[in-house]
Amino acid sequence: MNNSATTRMISKIALEYNGNDKGMAKLAAVNFLLGSNPEDQFQEMKIVADRNSKVKKWALTGYISPQEDIGKSLSDEELKDIAIEALKKVGVTDQNQFRLDIHNSTKQKHIHFVVNRMNIHGKCTVKSRKIGERFGEAVRQICQERNLKTDVEIGIEKKAEMLKNLIQSLKCSNNFDELISEMRKRGFLTELSKNEKIGISGMRIILESDINHQTERQYKPGYKLSEITSSLKIAEIKIVFDLKNIVNQELKASSTLKELRDNLYRQGWAMKVQFKNEFRPKQINQVQDIWIKRVATTTTNQQKDGFFYKKYEGFSLSAIGGDYQNIERLLNTAAQLSNQSSIFSVSNKNENLVEIALETVEEILKPNYVSQAEDEWWKKKKKFNR
Numbered sequence: 001m002n003n004s005a006t007t008r009m010i011s012k013i014a015l016e017y018n019g020n021d022k023g024m025a026k027l028a029a030v031n032f033l034l035g036s037n038p039e040d041q042f043q044e045m046k047i048v049a050d051r052n053s054k055v056k057k058w059a060l061t062g063y064i065s066p067q068e069d070i071g072k073s074l075s076d077e078e079l080k081d082i083a084i085e086a087l088k089k090v091g092v093t094d095q096n097q098f099r100l101d102i103h104n105s106t107k108q109k110h111i112h113f114v115v116n117r118m119n120i121h122g123k124c125t126v127k128s129r130k131i132g133e134r135f136g137e138a139v140r141q142i143c144q145e146r147n148l149k150t151d152v153e154i155g156i157e158k159k160a161e162m163l164k165n166l167i168q169s170l171k172c173s174n175n176f177d178e179l180i181s182e183m184r185k186r187g188f189l190t191e192l193s194k195n196e197k198i199g200i201s202g203m204r205i206i207l208e209s210d211i212n213h214q215t216e217r218q219y220k221p222g223y224k225l226s227e228i229t230s231s232l233k234i235a236e237i238k239i240v241f242d243l244k245n246i247v248n249q250e251l252k253a254s255s256t257l258k259e260l261r262d263n264l265y266r267q268g269w270a271m272k273v274q275f276k277n278e279f280r281p282k283q284i285n286q287v288q289d290i291w292i293k294r295v296a297t298t299t300t301n302q303q304k305d306g307f308f309y310k311k312y313e314g315f316s317l318s319a320i321g322g323d324y325q326n327i328e329r330l331l332n333t334a335a336q337l338s339n340q341s342s343i344f345s346v347s348n349k350n351e352n353l354v355e356i357a358l359e360t361v362e363e364i365l366k367p368n369y370v371s372q373a374e375d376e377w378w379k380k381k382k383k384f385n386r
Contacts, residue, residue, distance in 0.1 A: 001070070001082075001143055002151045005062035005090070005135035007117065007128040012042035014061060018112045021103040028080040028100040028111060032120055045097050045114075051122030058117050060092070060126050064139060065110035067154055068209075072109075076102050082142055083111045089138035091126040095119040107209075159228045162188065162205045166228070170237065171321030174244050176200060179237075189222070200234060202226075232307035240308060240320045243269070243292060247317065251326050260327065270295050272314070273327070290317040290327050 015038035019025050035041045049058035064083050066074060074082075083100055084092075092098065097116040102109065117126040140150040169182035176192060183190045187209065193202035206222030225234065246267050254260035261271050269292050276288040293314025294303055305311050308319055317327075 001067070001139055001148065002065040002154070003063065003086075003136055003139045005060060005131050007057040007060055007126070007131055009057050010042075010059040010061065010114065012039045014059070014114055015039075015042050015099060018099060018101040018114055021101070022105045024103065024105045026076065026102045026104065028076060028102050029084065030099050032095070032097045033099060041099060045116045048097060048116055048120055048122065049118050052118050052124055055117060055124050057128065058124075060087075060090075060115040060117050060131065061113065062135065063110050063112045065108055067149060068108050070148055074109075079109070079111050082139070082146070083113055085142055086135060086138040087113065087115060089141070090131065090134050091117075093119055093125050095121070096125060155223075158207060158210075159223055162207070162223065162228050163232075166205065166232075170240060171319075173241075173321075174248075175241055191222075200238070203234060229307065236306040236308060239303075240315065243315055244320060244322055247292070247322050257327065264292065265295065268295050269293065270314070287327070290322065291315065292317065292322075 019027065019038050030041075033041045033044055035044055045059070049055070052058070064079070064086065065071075066079070071079075079102060080100060087098070092115055096119050098113060100111055100113045102111050115126065117124050117128075119125050136151065140152060143150045165183065165186045165188060169179055169186065173179040173182050180190045180192075183205070187207065189206040189208055189211075191204040191206065192200050193204075195201035203225040204222050205225070205228065210221045225232065246264070246269065250260055250263040250267070254263055257273075264271050272291045272293075273287060274289045274291060276286045279285055291314045293309075296303075303309055303311075308315055310316075315322075
């Protein structure tokens with residue numbers, strides 16, 4: 001159950017808000033308050049609070065908001081009992097004034113409370129130190145005792161769902177605008193923060209159904225990307241978008257795999273093909289994945305492991321949603337050319353053409369990263385064999 005508790009100095013407005021809720025508030029409990037309206041109740045609380053001049057923030061205010069499906073199964077009486085039990089765990093006694101109201105104007109039923117930290121004798125029974133943490137822990141303990149989901153458990157589930165949808169949205173997006181639109185289709189709002197030096201620097205994801213317009217200013221909904229996962233960074237998302245756009249651009253400009261590999265290398269990327277089975281030259285080989293990594297000139301600018309990036313492998317195009325089917329098409333086209341090479345066996349002249357074609361195919365089908373030195377070695381070897 002989501003919850004909040006804070007100490008503060010209040011006015012009668014706090015009690016008016018609790019008892020109104022667009023005319024839909026339901027009084028759940030009062031203690032040591034004789035008045036029937038918020039203004040009279042506030043005056044009673046203030047008189048008691050003034051008996052202890054050392055405490056300025058004399059009120060404890062907050063709420064408990066169960067998840068929608070849990071809230072529907074809880075009766076008002078059960079929700080009231082949970083709130084009172086949690087308040088007692090942080091120091092509220094039978095001699096403290098308080099008012100509890102259940103609000104129903106939003107889709108999630110929740111209970112608000114206003115408590116006088118001073119008991120009727122003027123003694124402060126509710127310590128302010130880490131009150132939010134202590135109250136949250138009290139609510140979690142009660143939930144566990146009643147076999148109800150805690151706010152922590154609910155948060156873990158929500159973060160996992162957010163990460164799952166974010167990864168799926170990234171696979172079919174090429175920039176942040178597309179990502180925001182894709183997440184919106186899935187029921188999530190994506191807020192981006194920007195920095196003058198690096199541009200987009202942060203992300204917050206919000207489940208649309210969690211937005212409470214009555215409390216939006218007080219309690220910011222959603223989670224930062226760093227709260228959802230420690231593995232995926234904004235910087236890595238930027239690289240994913242850049243890489244996908246580069247691959248798509250070079251695919252349109254390349255007619256062979258070697259040409260694609262060379263073009264990507266000029267852009268600072270090295271490419272490796274991973275086949276489903278053992279690679280067989282001059283045959284159609286089914287591609288399992290394409291791995292692309294930055295060409296690091298020094299050890300200092302090597303990229304660190306991330307959510308998508310693996311240090312010794314690079315980025316998997318299947319993981320980030322890259323169009324490796326077209327790369328597979330280039331491979332298969334080259335293999336088909338190799339299989340059809342027998343038509344050139346009519347004359348010696350045509351036999352030379354076959355050798356040239358096969359050399360080209362063999363060069364295209366190299367499945368690993370190829371250095372310039374290795375290229376030279378292959379050329380000398382073929383020249384010697386002739």
